[in-house]
Amino acid sequence: SAFVDFKDVVKRYRMGEVEITALDGVSFQVEQGEFAIVVGPSGAGKSTILNILGGMDSCDEGRVVVDGVEVSAFTQRQLTTYRRNDIGFVFQFYNLVQNLTALENVELASEICPHPLEAAAVLRGVGLTKRMNNFPAQLSGGEQQRVAIARALAKNPKLLLCDEPTGALDDRTGKTILKLLQDTCRKSGMTVVVITHNHALTAMGDRVIEVRDGRVAAMKRNARPASVE
Ligand code: ADP
Numbered sequence: 001s002a003f004v005d006f007k008d009v010v011k012r013y014r015m016g017e018v019e020i021t022a023l024d025g026v027s028f029q030v031e032q033g034e035f036a037i038v039v040g041p042s043g044a045g046k047s048t049i050l051n052i053l054g055g056m057d058s059c060d061e062g063r064v065v066v067d068g069v070e071v072s073a074f075t076q077r078q079l080t081t082y083r084r085n086d087i088g089f090v091f092q093f094y095n096l097v098q099n100l101t102a103l104e105n106v107e108l109a110s111e112i113c114p115h116p117l118e119a120a121a122v123l124r125g126v127g128l129t130k131r132m133n134n135f136p137a138q139l140s141g142g143e144q145q146r147v148a149i150a151r152a153l154a155k156n157p158k159l160l161l162c163d164e165p166t167g168a169l170d171d172r173t174g175k176t177i178l179k180l181l182q183d184t185c186r187k188s189g190m191t192v193v194v195i196t197h198n199h200a201l202t203a204m205g206d207r208v209i210e211v212r213d214g215r216v217a218a219m220k221r222n223a224r225p226a227s228v229e
């Protein structure tokens with residue numbers, strides 16, 4: 001069966017008298033080692049999908065299975081362990097600790113999980129060899145996102161979830177960052193799910209899941225090139 005199996009998921013948010021159906025029966029699968037992109041306009045339900053996949057939110061109906069385990073049946077305690085040990089997160093605005101260096105930011109993440117990778121090695125892997133001792137404010141947006149990616153990878157997670165990782169970057173830097181995520185997926189065999197509102201980026205995904213109004217509007221698989229330059 002698939003590494004990620006999202007089946008008939010319904011999520012509602014209550015705001016006083018008003019109820020919003022954020023996800024209205026969403027089903028999709030992602031195979032192990034795939035680079036998946038969830039695309040759709042603002043409000044479509046992308047973040048809700050990612051939050052449920054990452055154990056930060058629960059669904060009202062349906063079933064979510066990751067690596068053979070039913071995440072949607074987890075207790076709060078199991079969810080905490082799952083978030084800490086199994087999932088790497090990358091956010092739009094990097095979420096780095098401003099008074100720690102790049103290296104310290106990455107070390108901080110690896111300290112809390114059971115099978116961390118060496119922080120300096122991971123930073124070298126994302127091309128930040130010369131910037132490890134800089135603080136976030138001394139780094140460009142693209143460099144800060146590389147630190148955030150290194151921080152997520154240092155946990156050696158089963159699944160890497162990226163919420164609009166290119167959203168705060170110019171087009172060119174954004175493409176480079178997405179390419180880095182794709183390379184990471186290819187080299188490590190890690191399963192990666194990226195959400196974006198930018199259709200121009202979807203060509204890079206092995207699998208593209210298009211979401212609109214809380215539903216899957218289209219699904220597509222791109223052939224992997226035999227070799228990447
Ligand atoms: P996207 O990430 O595609 O922009 P979201 O998943 O953030 O979409 O939101 C889907 C819908 O759910 C939107 O209508 C949004 O306003 C609503 N929503 C998301 N989170 C909450 C929340 N915590 N409380 C109430 N409504 C929410």
Ligand code: ADP
Pocket residue numbers: 137138139140141142143173
């Ligand atoms: P971008 O083109 O991505 O916006 P910037 O113009 O912010 O990048 O930065 C260009 C280069 O200058 C980057 O390598 C960045 O690390 C470096 N840099 C930016 N601000 C500082 C700073 N306050 N101290 C040291 N280096 C900096």
